[in-house]
Amino acid sequence: MSNLQNTSYLYGSNAVFIEELYAQYVENPESVDPEWRKYFASLGDKASDIVGSVTGAAWKPNDKRIIGAMDRTEIAQQKTKAASTQNNVDVATDLENAIKAANLINAHRTYGHMYVNLDPLGLLNPTYNPELDFKTHGFTEEDLEKNVYLGGTFGVDHAPLKDLIHYLKCTYSTRIGAEFMHIENAEERQWFQRKLEATAGTVSITKDEKFKALQDVMEAEQFESYLHVKFPGTKRFSIEGGENLISAFEVIIHNSVEYGVREFVVGMAHRGRLNILTKVMGKPYHAMFAEFKGELPFPEGMEIPGDVKYHLGNSSDINVNGHHVHLSLTPNPSHLEVVNAVVLGKVRAKQDMREDADRNQVLGVLVHGDAAFAGQGSVMEALSLSQLKAYHTGGTIHLVVNNQIGFTTSPEDSRSTLYCTDIAKFISAPILHVNGDDAEAVVYAAKMASEYRSRFKKDVVLDIVCYRKYGHNEGDEPFFTQPLMYTAIKQKENPADIYADSLIADGLITPEDYQARKQKFKDFLDAEFAISQGFKVMKADWLEGSWSTLEQAQINRDEVETGIKLKLLKEIGAKLCKTPPDFNLNPKIARQLETKLQMITTGKDLDWGIGEALGFATLIYENYKMRMTGQDVERGTFSHRHAVLIDQVNEKHYIPINNLQSDQKCLLELCNSNLSEFGVLAFEYGYSITNPMMLTIWEAQFGDFANSAQVVIDQYIASGEAKWLRMSGLVLLLPHGYEGQGPEHSSARMERFLQLCARDNIQVANCTTPASFFHILRRQMHRNFRKPLIVMSPKSLLRHKLAVSKLEELAEGTRFQPVIGETEKIAAADKVRRVIICSGKVYYDLYEKRAELKANDIAIIRMEQLYPFPAKYLADELVKYKNAEVIWCQEEHENMGGFYFVEPRIEKVLSSINHKCKRARYVGRPRAASPSVGYMKLHLMELAKFLEEAFKNN
Numbered sequence: 001m002s003n004l005q006n007t008s009y010l011y012g013s014n015a016v017f018i019e020e021l022y023a024q025y026v027e028n029p030e031s032v033d034p035e036w037r038k039y040f041a042s043l044g045d046k047a048s049d050i051v052g053s054v055t056g057a058a059w060k061p062n063d064k065r066i067i068g069a070m071d072r073t074e075i076a077q078q079k080t081k082a083a084s085t086q087n088n089v090d091v092a093t094d095l096e097n098a099i100k101a102a103n104l105i106n107a108h109r110t111y112g113h114m115y116v117n118l119d120p121l122g123l124l125n126p127t128y129n130p131e132l133d134f135k136t137h138g139f140t141e142e143d144l145e146k147n148v149y150l151g152g153t154f155g156v157d158h159a160p161l162k163d164l165i166h167y168l169k170c171t172y173s174t175r176i177g178a179e180f181m182h183i184e185n186a187e188e189r190q191w192f193q194r195k196l197e198a199t200a201g202t203v204s205i206t207k208d209e210k211f212k213a214l215q216d217v218m219e220a221e222q223f224e225s226y227l228h229v230k231f232p233g234t235k236r237f238s239i240e241g242g243e244n245l246i247s248a249f250e251v252i253i254h255n256s257v258e259y260g261v262r263e264f265v266v267g268m269a270h271r272g273r274l275n276i277l278t279k280v281m282g283k284p285y286h287a288m289f290a291e292f293k294g295e296l297p298f299p300e301g302m303e304i305p306g307d308v309k310y311h312l313g314n315s316s317d318i319n320v321n322g323h324h325v326h327l328s329l330t331p332n333p334s335h336l337e338v339v340n341a342v343v344l345g346k347v348r349a350k351q352d353m354r355e356d357a358d359r360n361q362v363l364g365v366l367v368h369g370d371a372a373f374a375g376q377g378s379v380m381e382a383l384s385l386s387q388l389k390a391y392h393t394g395g396t397i398h399l400v401v402n403n404q405i406g407f408t409t410s411p412e413d414s415r416s417t418l419y420c421t422d423i424a425k426f427i428s429a430p431i432l433h434v435n436g437d438d439a440e441a442v443v444y445a446a447k448m449a450s451e452y453r454s455r456f457k458k459d460v461v462l463d464i465v466c467y468r469k470y471g472h473n474e475g476d477e478p479f480f481t482q483p484l485m486y487t488a489i490k491q492k493e494n495p496a497d498i499y500a501d502s503l504i505a506d507g508l509i510t511p512e513d514y515q516a517r518k519q520k521f522k523d524f525l526d527a528e529f530a531i532s533q534g535f536k537v538m539k540a541d542w543l544e545g546s547w548s549t550l551e552q553a554q555i556n557r558d559e560v561e562t563g564i565k566l567k568l569l570k571e572i573g574a575k576l577c578k579t580p581p582d583f584n585l586n587p588k589i590a591r592q593l594e595t596k597l598q599m600i601t602t603g604k605d606l607d608w609g610i611g612e613a614l615g616f617a618t619l620i621y622e623n624y625k626m627r628m629t630g631q632d633v634e635r636g637t638f639s640h641r642h643a644v645l646i647d648q649v650n651e652k653h654y655i656p657i658n659n660l661q662s663d664q665k666c667l668l669e670l671c672n673s674n675l676s677e678f679g680v681l682a683f684e685y686g687y688s689i690t691n692p693m694m695l696t697i698w699e700a701q702f703g704d705f706a707n708s709a710q711v712v713i714d715q716y717i718a719s720g721e722a723k724w725l726r727m728s729g730l731v732l733l734l735p736h737g738y739e740g741q742g743p744e745h746s747s748a749r750m751e752r753f754l755q756l757c758a759r760d761n762i763q764v765a766n767c768t769t770p771a772s773f774f775h776i777l778r779r780q781m782h783r784n785f786r787k788p789l790i791v792m793s794p795k796s797l798l799r800h801k802l803a804v805s806k807l808e809e810l811a812e813g814t815r816f817q818p819v820i821g822e823t824e825k826i827a828a829a830d831k832v833r834r835v836i837i838c839s840g841k842v843y844y845d846l847y848e849k850r851a852e853l854k855a856n857d858i859a860i861i862r863m864e865q866l867y868p869f870p871a872k873y874l875a876d877e878l879v880k881y882k883n884a885e886v887i888w889c890q891e892e893h894e895n896m897g898g899f900y901f902v903e904p905r906i907e908k909v910l911s912s913i914n915h916k917c918k919r920a921r922y923v924g925r926p927r928a929a930s931p932s933v934g935y936m937k938l939h940l941m942e943l944a945k946f947l948e949e950a951f952k953n954n
């Protein structure tokens with residue numbers, strides 16, 4: 001009994017575990033963790049007494065408490081009690097030791113993970129950490145046998161120091177390295193403490209879970225070995241060395257379904273993707289084998305370039321415990337980690353489509369490589385979205401395949417942090433580290449991760465420390481660069497066999513069972529391999545579900561009508577200018593709204609802001625949903641939007657567009673974003689490829705900053721449909737225009753977007769009127785296909801007296817005009833000596849200059865859309881001016897803007913109409929390294945110079 005008192009802290013809340021563990025130990029000492037084995041052995045015969053006592057009715061555990069929150073009154077009472085007994089303990093020492101013990105416990109909770117043996121290769125041994133040394137906290141060797149006061153922590157008042165240390169080691173430094181003490185939220189920290197301390201570090205999973213884990217890891221290993229033999233040397237980025245990832249995945253799916261998840265969106269890079277595609281996503285193995293044999297993953301004749309097999313996505317429906325569950329793996333470019341925020345956007349869109357306000361039904365799971373997770377800035381950008389109201393998805397589960405190498409680079413050269421997962425700490429995500437050879441620890445930690453996500457709706461990271469069996473890919477020689485690591489890897493038994501051995505040792509399976517399981521799966525793969533012969537994909541995996549009403553776009557469609565009845569426009573317009581009677585509107589905005597109402601009532605001089613608002617509002621009125629994010633979009637960087645009005649007394653928000661009708665079904669979700677381009681644009685792209693009935697818009701603060709998101713533009717927006725058959729109707733509004741504000745506030749680098757244009761992949765526009773913008777926005781939803789739209793949106797034109805439209809230009813029967821011909825009364829067409837083709841804001845500079853010079857014999861044509869190149873519309877205009885010279889005038893430098901893109905296309909148009917002028921002459925700023933000068937004076941000089949040239953007599 002005295003032994004029980006000495007060690008009872010171990011059993012306060014985990015008696016059942018300890019009892020089971022001890023029973024297991026008695027039966028087979030090898031079957032328990034070495035730490036526990038050592039401990040039970042040290043107790044000798046007393047151990048059975050302890051367990052017996054623990055389960056006895058007389059013993060009742062105390063309430064648990066966090067050591068840091070010790071009750072001082074209770075300490076005082078304890079001291080009084082102690083003083084009255086024969087074993088009188090010195091009160092001061094008791095208090096002092098209690099404080100030392102508190103620090104020691106805290107240190108183990110905080111740093112215990114550093115002593116977990118995480119490396120399956122045994123090369124990375126935990127180094128001495130003084131924080132975890134009892135001596136650092138003021139104890140001595142002599143104190144080991146002495147009782148320390150614990151104040152109810154772990155359910156006891158006192159325990160010998162040596163037992164406390166043992167318990168802390170078992171709990172925090174044995175199989176799961178848990179980092180949770182950085183979490184600010186006490187409830188979450190306590191949840192982890194309780195979880196870990198209740199089991200004293202014991203990893204306990206059911207028999208069924210064990211069998212399932214064995215099957216998963218075995219199938220993962222067998223599939224890779226099969227591919228290795230059948231397709232030697234072919235790149236597959238095998239998961240070998242980290243096969244338990246598959247078990248983790250399966251556990252997360254099965255557990256999360258129990259918590260209510262019905263849909264999973266997965267993002268991952270190359271490593272292990274083929275295994276996830278088949279084993280987890282349910283892509284038929286024969287389809288995969290056929291791809292290895294050279295078949296296309298989509299029907300022949302689709303004429304798309306496609307992508308390598310370890311980048312492809314997949315969707316499937318599976319049944320989990322009677323629940324219908326949808327899984328989708330997001331296609332992924334080579335650029336590591338860029339997929340993260342795309343997945344988050346997809347998750348959010350799916351949650352919104354399901355009206356899953358609690359964000360319970362759809363879960364994002366992201367798989368990362370260790371080097372990429374630590375190295376790529378996009379990881380931070382995606383993580384930073386996690387708690388923002390516009391981007392929250394109820395928490396993502398992150399799985400890190402930490403094979404301790406990135407291509408040929410070792411961790412000491414690839415990160416400045418202890419763990420590759422440290423970046424996740426800045427959002428207070430808990431991180432669980434496990435040894436990738438420890439199948440049950442992986443399963444247990446995966447269960448914990450899914451429970452945490454479900455309970456707290458926050459991100460959580462599971463770091464599976466493993467190894468990479470081959471080189472970076474299967475053709476790579478790893479001994480060139482990591483000879484020691486690979487010598488250790490060569491001698492390794494695979495994780496499936498390791499786990500099988502342990503289950504055999506526990507008597508749960510026999511070696512014959514295991515061989516039979518393997519043989520059965522091999523037979524299955526053989527059968528699938530046979531079917532793969534001659535297998536062809538007959539149907540493309542796209543335009544299904546909510547996309548089924550859409551079709552593949554064809555080049556050069558006629559413009560659809562996007563006008564709205566004048567009466568309705570006026571009704572909607574008036575509502576946009578009204579606020580509730582008790583709303584305290586800012587007086588300046590009140591005046592603006594009065595002016596806008598005037599525009600609506602008179603139908604004249606509509607400015608950009610009202611054109612845009614009418615574009616948004618009419619779509620909402622027609623039951624399209626809309627989502628717009630970007631930096632400061634609620635007001636608008638240039639203060640033209642004011643889509644969200646702020647009450648000047650109580651800061652309540654009022655969104656006129658969301659108050660068009662009393663029973664309005666569709667709303668505009670308009671939110672300021674964090675200061676990110678990469679993460680936010682990737683998120684919105686993900687949103688746009690998920691819900692085709694929602695107009696998704698991202699606005700850059702200045703167009704220049706879009707290049708921070710260049711990877712998303714190149715890898716997803718421009719090429720996603722060609723590579724993976726994924727349509728997107730995403731709109732990018734990129735403020736653009738030379739206004740003397742310097743190199744970084746002038747150009748959205750239109751030339752880069754134009755260079756990406758081919759095969760009708762994206763649309764690039766540079767509108768000059770509110771009506772034009774109104775129509776192009778509405779056109780996004782009114783066609784039966786979706787294409788990304790990049791708009792060089794205006795800055796100074798937002799308030800330009802000439803950049804106005806009439807309400808009737810938005811009315812019934814109107815549509816977007818890709819080319820706007822001459823609008824003024826000038827000389828007869830055959831007397832026109834020059835036609836200036838231009839695009840965007842420079843039109844107004846040219847217009848005013850022409851007026852100033854009274855150059856009536858010069859026509860100006862505007863290209864509102866640059867791509868798809870509106871050749872037909874341009875030809876219709878140019879053909880009128882048979883005797884004219886043609887010039888292209890732009891405000892951008894010659895090596896920027898549209899010139900290099902339009903020049904050969906204009907030449908083709910001129911040739912098609914047999915024009916006497918063969919090519920367009922360039923007029924504009926000369927070639928330059930920087931997008932613009934930094935001084936207003938120089939800017940104006942440049943402007944004056946090229947305007948003069950545009951009108952000069954030859």
Ligand SMILES: Cc1ncc(C[n+]2csc(CCOP(=O)(O)OP(=O)(O)O)c2C)c(N)n1
Binds near residue numbers: 334335336370373
């Ligand atoms: C942005 C980017 N830079 C470089 C590469 C080239 N690359 C492909 S895989 C790889 C190593 C990745 O290491 P890790 O993240 O640890 O994953 P592992 O391949 O080891 O599973 C590199 C550098 C890339 N794909 N993307």
